[in-house]
Amino acid sequence: MSRIxxxxxxxxxxxxxxAAAPTPAEIPxxxxxxxxxxxxxxxxxxxxxxxxDGYLYESTGMNGASSIRKVELKxxxxxxxxxxSNAVFGEGIVDWKNELVSVTWKTQEGYVFDLATFAFKRKFxxxxxxxxxxxxxxxxxxxxxxxxxxxxxPDTLRxxxxxxxxxxxxPLDQLNELEWVKGDIFxxxxxxxxxxxxxxxxxxxxAWIDLTGLLSHADRTFARVDVLNGIAYDAKHDRLFxxxxxxxxxxxxxxxxxxxx
Numbered sequence: 001m002s003r004i005x006x007x008x009x010x011x012x013x014x015x016x017x018x019a020a021a022p023t024p025a026e027i028p029x030x031x032x033x034x035x036x037x038x039x040x041x042x043x044x045x046x047x048x049x050x051x052x053d054g055y056l057y058e059s060t061g062m063n064g065a066s067s068i069r070k071v072e073l074k075x076x077x078x079x080x081x082x083x084x085s086n087a088v089f090g091e092g093i094v095d096w097k098n099e100l101v102s103v104t105w106k107t108q109e110g111y112v113f114d115l116a117t118f119a120f121k122r123k124f125x126x127x128x129x130x131x132x133x134x135x136x137x138x139x140x141x142x143x144x145x146x147x148x149x150x151x152x153x154p155d156t157l158r159x160x161x162x163x164x165x166x167x168x169x170x171p172l173d174q175l176n177e178l179e180w181v182k183g184d185i186f187x188x189x190x191x192x193x194x195x196x197x198x199x200x201x202x203x204x205x206x207a208w209i210d211l212t213g214l215l216s217h218a219d220r221t222f223a224r225v226d227v228l229n230g231i232a233y234d235a236k237h238d239r240l241f242x243x244x245x246x247x248x249x250x251x252x253x254x255x256x257x258x259x260x261x
Contacts, residue, residue: 103130
């Protein structure tokens with residue numbers, strides 16, 4: 001999602017109706033350990049992120065500042081960049097074979113680029129908004145700010161299905177940047193410091209990943225810092241990366257299971 005908001009953590013409360021109903025199984029809350037810290041462009045309003053062949057690929061938002069980037073992980077150096085039109089607000093990106101697919105926030109228009117050269121190939125349309133993107137082995141997945149993740153055919157880019165996401169039986173909206181991790185969907189929940197781990201078969205949130213405190217207090221009070229957003233997974237080396245809008249760092253983290261009671 002693309003609205004600017006001061007960095008904050010939030011937990012979605014149950015409605016009074018839900019509170020009166022039988023309580024569903026509690027969702028476990030995982031924490032994290034920082035493995036490595038890498039530099040990140042403070043001017044990048046991060047909307048999409050994925051890892052491929054040693055590089056991070058990142059999309060940035062804001063009209064007049066939206067871009068697609070190939071970024072050197074260790075240095076944070078942008079080695080390749082394609083600037084989008086000033087008229088669009090860049091959102092999620094995903095790779096498919098030798099192409100890169102990107103969506104925009106409100107213009108109902110997406111773009112397909114050559115992954116190697118960033119050369120524009122074609123555009124496509126979709127109803128509503130575009131937020132985050134990821135993929136499994138057969139489909140592209142698109143969030144739109146609602147509790148529904150759209151399933152897209154990667155060749156036609158038309159919607160073929162949907163995943164309706166719920167947490168303890170309640171629809172979970174504000175799903176933002178997405179990443180496919182070991183058969184689950186990880187989703188930033190705007191504007192919180194949590195990632196939802198989602199079972200793609202049922203749409204159920206099976207765990208929260210609480211990243212409160214990941215960014216230092218000094219960095220959180222920096223004038224342009226915004227919310228957590230951006231998840232990338234290196235499947236070959238089992239590395240998970242996260243960052244945020246206007247954050248100074250990309251963090252490689254290890255997930256820590258909740259203590260047994």
